[in-house]
Amino acid sequence: MKHEYKLGGTVLLVDNVSVTIGDKPIIENVTMEEHDVIRDGHNQGQMIAVVGRSGRGKSTLFKAITGLRKPTKGRILIPSDEANKPIEVKEGDVGFVDQKYTLFRHLTLYNQLKLAAQKGSTPESEIHGRVMELLSKWGLEKAKDQYPGHCSGGQRQRAAILSQILSSGYFLVLDEPFSGLDVGNVEDVKSMLRLVNASHELSTIIFSTHDIELAVELADKIYVIGFPSEDKQIGTIVSAFDLKTLGLAWQSYGKEHIDLVHDIKKKILAS
Amino acid sequence: MFKKIITPFEVMKAPHNMALIAFWLVAVIGFWYLSTTGQKHLLPSPQSVLTGLGEEYQEGLVPHIMSSLSLCAQATFWALLVSLPLAYLSTLPLFRPVIQGISKFRYLPLTGITFYLATSPLISSGRAMQVGVLVIFMSVYFVTSLLSVIADIPEEEFDHARSLKMNRWEVLWHVIIRGRIDYAIEILRQNLAIVWMMLVTVESIVMSAGGLGTIIKNADRYANHGRIFAAQLVILLIGILLDYLLSELRYSFPYVNRTQK
Numbered sequence: 407m408k409h410e411y412k413l414g415g416t417v418l419l420v421d422n423v424s425v426t427i428g429d430k431p432i433i434e435n436v437t438m439e440e441h442d443v444i445r446d447g448h449n450q451g452q453m454i455a456v457v458g459r460s461g462r463g464k465s466t467l468f469k470a471i472t473g474l475r476k477p478t479k480g481r482i483l484i485p486s487d488e489a490n491k492p493i494e495v496k497e498g499d500v501g502f503v504d505q506k507y508t509l510f511r512h513l514t515l516y517n518q519l520k521l522a523a524q525k526g527s528t529p530e531s532e533i534h535g536r537v538m539e540l541l542s543k544w545g546l547e548k549a550k551d552q553y554p555g556h557c558s559g560g561q562r563q564r565a566a567i568l569s570q571i572l573s574s575g576y577f578l579v580l581d582e583p584f585s586g587l588d589v590g591n592v593e594d595v596k597s598m599l600r601l602v603n604a605s606h607e608l609s610t611i612i613f614s615t616h617d618i619e620l621a622v623e624l625a626d627k628i629y630v631i632g633f634p635s636e637d638k639q640i641g642t643i644v645s646a647f648d649l650k651t652l653g654l655a656w657q658s659y660g661k662e663h664i665d666l667v668h669d670i671k672k673k674i675l676a677s
Numbered sequence: 678m679f680k681k682i683i684t685p686f687e688v689m690k691a692p693h694n695m696a697l698i699a700f701w702l703v704a705v706i707g708f709w710y711l712s713t714t715g716q717k718h719l720l721p722s723p724q725s726v727l728t729g730l731g732e733e734y735q736e737g738l739v740p741h742i743m744s745s746l747s748l749c750a751q752a753t754f755w756a757l758l759v760s761l762p763l764a765y766l767s768t769l770p771l772f773r774p775v776i777q778g779i780s781k782f783r784y785l786p787l788t789g790i791t792f793y794l795a796t797s798p799l800i801s802s803g804r805a806m807q808v809g810v811l812v813i814f815m816s817v818y819f820v821t822s823l824l825s826v827i828a829d830i831p832e833e834e835f836d837h838a839r840s841l842k843m844n845r846w847e848v849l850w851h852v853i854i855r856g857r858i859d860y861a862i863e864i865l866r867q868n869l870a871i872v873w874m875m876l877v878t879v880e881s882i883v884m885s886a887g888g889l890g891t892i893i894k895n896a897d898r899y900a901n902h903g904r905i906f907a908a909q910l911v912i913l914l915i916g917i918l919l920d921y922l923l924s925e926l927r928y929s930f931p932y933v934n935r936t937q938k
Contacts, residue, residue, distance in 0.1 A: 498842030
């Protein structure tokens with residue numbers, strides 16, 4: 407059964423973006439436009455996956471989207487507080503979680519989140535309550551006084567994601583969040599992403615992965631980044647699969663999903 | 678058991694490790710005794726070393742130790758005051774070339790530095806010259822090691838701080854200054870070993886300031902090997918104690934794991 411949905415305003419516009427590092431062009435003419443997906447009776451955001459072979463520019467694209475690397479050409483727009491006035495993304499507007507789930511090594515989990523909240527929009531008087539609420543909700547209350555070096559991988563993952571949520575708000579970019587995780591941790595991260603996705607209508611999660619099955623299971627849109635031809639070794643979007651229009655988003659994983667996985671793998675291998 | 682102790686990478690139980698340490702301690706002392714019997718020997722006998730140590734104690738060993746520790750403490754204080762800001766300022770493009778240049782000064786010979794400090798009108802006393810020589814040496818190595826620590830910080834840590842809306846000074850504070858303070862202590866521990874090793878040389882430049890180096894130099898003048906060896910042992914033991922204390926200071930930071938190298 408295909409789920410009904412409507413598209414709202416643009417939540418992310420990557421407009422013809424190119425990034426060159428030194429003399430080497432890494433990505434070129436990347437364009438992505440994401441809209442607020444509205445479903446009656448559901449409070450949910452958008453989940454976008456970027457897949458592609460190693461060295462095709464996924465991490466560079468993510469750094470551009472998060473404002474950590476300025477595009478050489480093009481622009482990246484996100485909504486601002488004022489309606490119909492999008493702004494160019496800058497450092498800190500979009501949360502970024504790398505595959506190592508990096509945290510400050512000298513701060514306890516509580517202090518990591520407190521610092522992140524101070525950088526975000528939480529009023530000072532509400533920070534303690536908000537941090538404690540999230541620690542409790544995400545099962546980190548007992549580990550709140552631990553340092554990252556003494557935490558399990560799962561605890562670090564949750565703390566890294568939470569600190570970005572507290573600081574950046576709705577946008578979250580995760581670079582290979584499933585890399586090197588065991589089956590249990592993969593399930594944990596999936597649950598976390600769904601939790602974040604359901605937290606706000608404008609929540610927008612963009613993640614990269616080499617696990618195409620996972621991308622198809624979680625995302626409602628998938629971009630394939632790759633080289634457009636053998637002669638042109640610069641990353642760009644070579645295909646996009648909108649699982650909403652295909653009727654595969656928010657559905658139980660079935661045969662049609664498996665067929666889509668095959669199609670995506672073909673596109674990846676060809677690029 | 679024997680096969681285990683001669684097998685590469687074999688992990689031993691704590692009591693067995695202690696037994697091995699005790700074995701080597703006995704072996705070294707035994708070798709020392711044996712090698713000092715007879716007419717010609719390489720090392721002074723344990724008895725002459727004990728006698729030398731007793732004489733040195735009578736002649737004011739403790740004030741000399743305090744003098745050496747004071748010299749080291751002063752040199753460390755000034756070296757830290759110079760090196761830490763220099764290393765942190767290396768993150769600013771304006772200062773980077775100068776600070777990387779300072780790091781190259783570690784190839785300068787000690788004699789040249791001593792000569793310039795001795796003739797400098799800014800150096801008012803023998804102790805100031807000793808401190809100056811040690812500060813220069815310690816600082817160039819300290820800056821070099823800190824630059825290496827900063828260069829080895831993974832890019833992800835900077836990205837994490839920047840993604841939390843931190844300005845560049847906050848990134849410097851959290852990722853490099855606070856985030857690597859234990860590394861700075863570890864570098865200090867390694868540099869202090871160099872300084873402690875140079876003690877005899879530096880203290881013998883100006884004998885009037887006293888110190889363990891002076892004791893060795895005096896004993897050397899009369900070729901009293903027992904006293905030289907005794908002073909060397911004292912320097913070694915105090916050095917090991919300082920090393921242990923700095924190591925403990927590093928591990929006193931709650932986020933540092935004991936297993937961390």
